[in-house]
Amino acid sequence: MEISGIDVMRQSVPLVKPFKTALRTVSRAESVLVRMTLNDGRTGWGEAPPTVVITGESMESIEAAVAYTFAPLLIGRSVLAYEQLLQSVHQSMAGASSAKAAVDMAVYDLVSQCAQMPLYQFLGGYRDKLETDFTVSVNTPEEMGDDAAAYARNGFTVLKIKVGKDSIERDIERIREVRRRVGKDIKIRVDANQGWQPKEAVRSIRRMEDMGLDIELVEQPVKAHDIDGLKTVTDAVETPVMADESVFSPLQAFDIIRRRAADMLNIKLMKSGGIYYAQLINQMAEQFGMECMVGSMIESRVAVTAAAHFAASKKNITRVDLDAPLMLLYDTVDGGVEYDGPNMLLPRAAGLGIRNVVPRETEAAL
Incomplete structure (x- = not known):
């Protein structure tokens, strides 16, 4: 071997x-x-x-x-x-x-x-299927409303709304328009990608709460290094706050868990260095009653299949953001996780279940 x-x-x-x-x-x-x-x-x-x-x-x-x-x-x-x-x-x-x-x-x-x-199954075998959200890129409120409505028509019941690119007022317009277009039955997650300052994050989240926009969670509202600011936001609002870019290593996860600087963690294999440390982050979070989500960068079904296997294996991973392969114009992967709208079905074959990958550009073997 x-x-x-x-x-x-x-x-x-x-x-x-x-x-x-x-x-x-x-x-x-x-x-x-x-x-x-x-x-x-x-x-x-x-x-x-x-x-x-x-x-x-x-x-x-x-x-x-x-x-x-x-x-x-x-x-x-x-x-x-x-x-x-x-x-x-x-x-x-x-x-x-x-x-x-x-x-x-x-x-x-x-x-x-x-x-x-x-x-x-090798990692724990908790479930064999997942449901992913779909991400709405930051654009004008009208375009984001159109995109969100289209994803909802395609069966997605959870949407992640990207904000934080310009002003808070514009972001609230975006979220309000998405909520208007998709109705009350769709879950909305907001991801600022470090785009807000702590005080304006508190102000904007409270406004969204007062407006009844029914946000499930807000992801990484402040700069990745600003753990004090992250805790300020978490303590000041009712909406759950999720740490993403603030969490790479198990040590960083432990610091956030210890300080209760966030309510949830977003684990990405590209941040943790793979499944080996991702499991440790999830185990620590579970011991302290903190749920985790598994997300991805812009990846093909190779990396997303690995993330899906990890997510499906653990009880404490309650949400997934693994829609990246659905954004690609074509697929290079034979085998791996399969999509049926928002539903992700894990392969039964041993390992990742990937038979082959045929990239358009190749490099020589080592």
Whole structure:
């Protein structure tokens, strides 16, 4: 069960519509794919998108981390000693959380294949299906209302509304228009992507509460480093507040849990460095009665399949934001998680259940 090779490939897929947040605008889903092979021929897959504004990683830095730091540590070693492997990866360099996640996914894919179990069962097997929300990019209130109404017609019962790009007044107009267009039965989550200051976040959330906009939660209202500001908002409003960009490592999660700086955590494999540490974050949160959501960057079904397996395996993960593959113009993945509107069905095959990936751009094997 030794790792005999690691291939690194690039893929770039256009989005159906540009994805806009307070932090960036994306028109293509670019990522680095990792294909890990055992000496018995079995293959495991991983993926890492270059989300520079959040993780600080580029395509080139991800490729370099995998090729020149992680691969020499892994090739020739047994994948069954995955605790050793992943400890080595995490200790080998600081940062590079997405590159670590791609390798982590491939390792877990292969380990669960060796166990002849789908990954979600290997990790705990709590459920075999999920329901994702759909994200409404930040645009004019009218365009966001149109998009939200279209997603609701397509069966999505939970929408995530991106705000924080300009003024609070404009953001409230956006949310009010979305609520008007979709009615009262659709759940609305608001994601400011660090776009507000603490006092204006408190003021805007209280206004939304007074207006009866019925917001399920507000995600990352303030800057990622401003944990004091995050706690100020959490303590001052009735609407639950979720930490996202503030939580990469288990240590950061512990700090937020200890201080009750947020009501919930958004775990993303690209922030945690993969499933290995994502499990620890979720376990800590569960012990202190704090629910978690699993989200993603702009990723294909490779990385989202890994995130879905993790999310489905745990009781404390009560929400998922895994709509990114639905935003892509075409699909490069054979196998993996399947979508039926908002419903995500986990594959029954061992591992991630991914048979092959055919990217449009490729790089040489390591």
